[in-house]
Amino acid sequence: MRIVAGLIIAGTVSLCATGVAWSQTPAAKNTTAPAAAAALPAAATPAPAKPPCANPDALGIGRVVEIDTTGGPGFGFEHFKQLDFLREKEVVLTFDDGPWPQNTPSVLKTLADECTTGIFFPIGKHATYYPEILKQVAAAGHTIGSHTWSHATLTNKKLTEDQRKEEIEKGFSAVKWALGASPAPFFRFPALQHPPEMVTYLGTRNIAMFSCDLDSFDFKARNPQQVIDVTMKKLDKLGKGIILLHDFHKYTAEALPALLRKLKADGYKVVQMKAKAPVETLPQYDEELMKDVKLPTISSRPVSSVVQTISE
Numbered sequence: 623m624r625i626v627a628g629l630i631i632a633g634t635v636s637l638c639a640t641g642v643a644w645s646q647t648p649a650a651k652n653t654t655a656p657a658a659a660a661a662l663p664a665a666a667t668p669a670p671a672k673p674p675c676a677n678p679d680a681l682g683i684g685r686v687v688e689i690d691t692t693g694g695p696g697f698g699f700e701h702f703k704q705l706d707f708l709r710e711k712e713v714v715l716t717f718d719d720g721p722w723p724q725n726t727p728s729v730l731k732t733l734a735d736e737c738t739t740g741i742f743f744p745i746g747k748h749a750t751y752y753p754e755i756l757k758q759v760a761a762a763g764h765t766i767g768s769h770t771w772s773h774a775t776l777t778n779k780k781l782t783e784d785q786r787k788e789e790i791e792k793g794f795s796a797v798k799w800a801l802g803a804s805p806a807p808f809f810r811f812p813a814l815q816h817p818p819e820m821v822t823y824l825g826t827r828n829i830a831m832f833s834c835d836l837d838s839f840d841f842k843a844r845n846p847q848q849v850i851d852v853t854m855k856k857l858d859k860l861g862k863g864i865i866l867l868h869d870f871h872k873y874t875a876e877a878l879p880a881l882l883r884k885l886k887a888d889g890y891k892v893v894q895m896k897a898k899a900p901v902e903t904l905p906q907y908d909e910e911l912m913k914d915v916k917l918p919t920i921s922s923r924p925v926s927s928v929v930q931t932i933s934e
């Protein structure tokens with residue numbers, strides 16, 4: 623679903639990338655499982671304890687960084703040049719356009735097998751089609767942002783400013799609806815097209831923008847091997863970077879096991895990016911989402927089992 627990378631006016635970037643800070647926390651040791659938590663009844667455990675990594679040769683997670691998204695920082699050297707926080711041989715895995723049947727679950731399995739993680743940028747509409755798949759992404763501990771409501775290219779002159787904002791805001795509202803919780807204030811523009819006024823707008827919303835350092839062009843690949851070859855060729859040239867992939871695509875899902883093995887073999891380490899605080903969606907768009915998509919509720923229980931009079 624990507625078309626062609628656009629360029630952004632450098633002056634606009636500097637307006638939006640001020641006031642950013644990130645901090646690090648040591649990567650969680652995969653080998654230590656809280657045994658006591660496992661013995662507790664499920665109701666007493668606030669969040670499911672992550673199982674220890676069963677793969678001694680897993681790619682794993684090199685380090686974890688936390689992003690303060692105040693002012694809307696931009697990441698990814700294809701468009702944003704100011705925040706160079708990755709060390710040599712460090713990568714961030716990012717996955718766009720999901721959630722999607724088969725391919726997203728396959729990507730999740732591969733990441734779990736390698737005890738590693740990525741940032742997912744789902745399309746709002748897709749999130750409303752497959753909320754249960756997006757919930758699996760969250761349950762696996764991955765970071766989730768948004769990639770607009772309908773994957774509209776926001777540089778399209780036919781869109782009014784209000785329509786562009788709606789694409790951004792309703793995308794976040796849809797992801798929040800699907801998850802039952804607010805995602806990270808992390809956003810990726812469709813087709814990496816960055817209209818300067820929307821870059822400024824995201825800054826006012828304290829939402830971080832993610833371009834990439836290297837595009838796998840997996841949406842153009844004719845087979846899984848091509849995804850690996852293009853990615854590794856670019857990565858070896860740069861030595862590090864935020865990698866753009868699509869969990870939406872079959873060949874990407876099929877390529878991922880070998881790609882992650884190759885990253886490990888070549889000494890690359892995955893950096894997990896987390897947000898300091900979740901996004902604050904706007905109530906207007908939360909309501910609009912409910913009106914527009916007329917979302918079915920998952921429950922098919924009769925009203926008498928849902929609503930009970932307990933006092934009159």
Ligand SMILES: [Zn+2]
Binds near residue numbers: 623624718813
């Ligand atoms: Zn996309």
